[in-house]
Amino acid sequence: xxxxxEINKKIKxxxxxxxxxxxxxxxxEQKGSKKAAEEIDVVTTATFAPMCSSGAFLNLKQPKPKIKxxxxxxxxxxxxxxxxxxxxxxxxxxxxxxxxxxxIYPGEFRYGGGHLIEDLVAGKEVTLRAIGYGTDCYPxxxxxxxxxxxxxxxxxxxxxxxCSQNYNAAVNLSSRTLYTYMGIxxxxxxxxxxxxxxxxxxxxNDPFCRTIGIGTRIFLGGGVGYISGAGTQSKxxxxxxxxxxxxxxxxxxVSGDLKQMNKxxxxxxxxxxxxxxxxxGIGLPIPILDEKVIKSTAxxxxxxxxxxxxxxxxxxxxxxxxLGEVNYEELKSGSVVIGDKKVPSVSLSSxxxxxxxxxxxxxxxxxxKFFLAEAVEKI
Amino acid sequence: xxxxKIILTFPQALLDKPxxxxxIKDYNLIFNILQAKITPDEEGIxxxxxxxxSRDYNAGISYLKNLGxxxxxxxxxxxxxxxxxxxxxxxxxxxxxxALSFKRPEMKIEFDKRKCIACELCLRTCPxxxxxxxxx
Numbered sequence: 001x002x003x004x005x006e007i008n009k010k011i012k013x014x015x016x017x018x019x020x021x022x023x024x025x026x027x028x029e030q031k032g033s034k035k036a037a038e039e040i041d042v043v044t045t046a047t048f049a050p051m052c053s054s055g056a057f058l059n060l061k062q063p064k065p066k067i068k069x070x071x072x073x074x075x076x077x078x079x080x081x082x083x084x085x086x087x088x089x090x091x092x093x094x095x096x097x098x099x100x101x102x103x104i105y106p107g108e109f110r111y112g113g114g115h116l117i118e119d120l121v122a123g124k125e126v127t128l129r130a131i132g133y134g135t136d137c138y139p140x141x142x143x144x145x146x147x148x149x150x151x152x153x154x155x156x157x158x159x160x161x162x163c164s165q166n167y168n169a170a171v172n173l174s175s176r177t178l179y180t181y182m183g184i185x186x187x188x189x190x191x192x193x194x195x196x197x198x199x200x201x202x203x204x205n206d207p208f209c210r211t212i213g214i215g216t217r218i219f220l221g222g223g224v225g226y227i228s229g230a231g232t233q234s235k236x237x238x239x240x241x242x243x244x245x246x247x248x249x250x251x252x253x254v255s256g257d258l259k260q261m262n263k264x265x266x267x268x269x270x271x272x273x274x275x276x277x278x279x280x281g282i283g284l285p286i287p288i289l290d291e292k293v294i295k296s297t298a299x300x301x302x303x304x305x306x307x308x309x310x311x312x313x314x315x316x317x318x319x320x321x322x323l324g325e326v327n328y329e330e331l332k333s334g335s336v337v338i339g340d341k342k343v344p345s346v347s348l349s350s351x352x353x354x355x356x357x358x359x360x361x362x363x364x365x366x367x368x369k370f371f372l373a374e375a376v377e378k379i
Numbered sequence: 380x381x382x383x384k385i386i387l388t389f390p391q392a393l394l395d396k397p398x399x400x401x402x403i404k405d406y407n408l409i410f411n412i413l414q415a416k417i418t419p420d421e422e423g424i425x426x427x428x429x430x431x432x433s434r435d436y437n438a439g440i441s442y443l444k445n446l447g448x449x450x451x452x453x454x455x456x457x458x459x460x461x462x463x464x465x466x467x468x469x470x471x472x473x474x475x476x477x478a479l480s481f482k483r484p485e486m487k488i489e490f491d492k493r494k495c496i497a498c499e500l501c502l503r504t505c506p507x508x509x510x511x512x513x514x515x
Contacts, residue, residue: 048465186472279465279506334481346472348467348469350486351486352466
């Protein structure tokens with residue numbers, strides 16, 4: 001019915017009609033999917049949640065004389081240096097040397113790779129220490145200097161797995177408090193933690209990735225990024241209801257220029273007893289090519305279900321089995337019923353911030369600053 | 380009967396005095412100890428929720444002040460930094476008295492500092508350290 005090229009033409013003319021994935025629900029309900037598909041050009045989706053697989057590749061401007069970095073640290077956090085002479089990789093979950101970890105349980109993990117990425121993006125100065133063994137072409141053996149993001153030739157945010165299409169809801173059936181990547185889980189089914197933007201979540205609005213693929217242009221950490229493929233652990237072959245996966249399914253692999261990004265949408269985070277990570281903001285535009293696409297974007301929280309998994313035994317021992325099914329409308333209401341127990345819910349993914357991202361992306365498109373990219377390959 | 384939450388800081392010299400007992404007996408005040416940290420050779424800190432008639436409350440507070448006890452309202456103790464908050468919602472169920480809660484349907488975090496009892500459970504829960512303890 002519509003092509004991406006046609007939508008881009010409308011964006012250029014400032015005539016594209018863009019709404020977010022929450023607004024589309026009422027529009028489709030009131031106008032019907034046929035009429036809505038004619039009127040709406042783009043639906044923006046988003047998520048703002050911890051994405052532990054994130055990291056950054058950094059290329060340092062060579063000092064004089066040059067160094068082939070063997071090991072390197074920023075603010076005592078070790079970077080991976082097993083690359084070319086001045087290439088470094090900083091992982092979001094990396095912790096500083098000498099961190100007490102979980103020695104005093106539960107550990108605090110106040111500062112890690114994610115915080116370092118946030119500091120760099122904020123323009124803060126970090127202390128770089130590097131050593132090399134000295135070669136004929138790279139004679140320097142030591143480097144100690146203060147650096148800022150601008151001192152790097154290039155900085156690329158990468159994330160081999162994020163934007164998970166649906167995610168476990170975690171509970172704790174044991175009698176002690178658990179400190180997990182899903183937050184603090186109270187004993188005896190004392191709470192339930194979930195992590196999805198539900199009806200705003202990118203991959204839940206296009207569950208079979210009809211419009212999303214390699215090369216799709218996205219909002220990434222406040223800048224522009226691209227999908228470079230299916231993420232690690234991505235699964236297409238899962239149980240679905242009306243096309244929507246009932247558990248974790250597809251994931252995305254993304255990257256973008258860190259120098260363009262904004263600390264507001266890349267936030268270092270500490271999970272008590274677990275570790276450090278990076279909260280990443282991602283916004284994904286869905287071109288309304290036809291009625292089928294708009295129908296999938298009109299999905300509501302109540303139509304998205306996930307599985308309740310025990311994190312006291314089943315998850316850690318790899319024996320995940322569903323203790324029940326809950327939907328995101330229930331989860332967002334503040335409590336769900338499991339068996340005959342009312343269980344309060346806690347969330348890791350920020351719906352409020354996800355909506356802000358969806359609206360920023362919407363204004364970028366409306367203002368003709370962001371164009372849709374045709375996917376070069378399916379994922 | 381109005382209820383007020385206050386932080387008392389005792390100088391070391393007062394640590395062995397039965398101050399709280401006096402508050403009940405002489406000033407007719409009902410209180411709930413929310414937190415108490417008293418270590419020998421240092422100062423002591425106690426967080427109380429006090430209920431009582433305004434006249435009794437004011438007289439009790441004057442008594443404490445005359446003894447050299449520093450008194451501050453509790454609502455200055457825990458600071459929620461809205462700028463830093465990502466509104467994720469990890470804190471909402473951890474807070475035992477719903478001082479931190481979601482405003483629905485926006486799913487925006489709100490902090491009612493009058494409700495806060497400074498239990499500090501939210502401090503370790505917040506992944507971005509948007510909740511801080513003030514040195515009062």
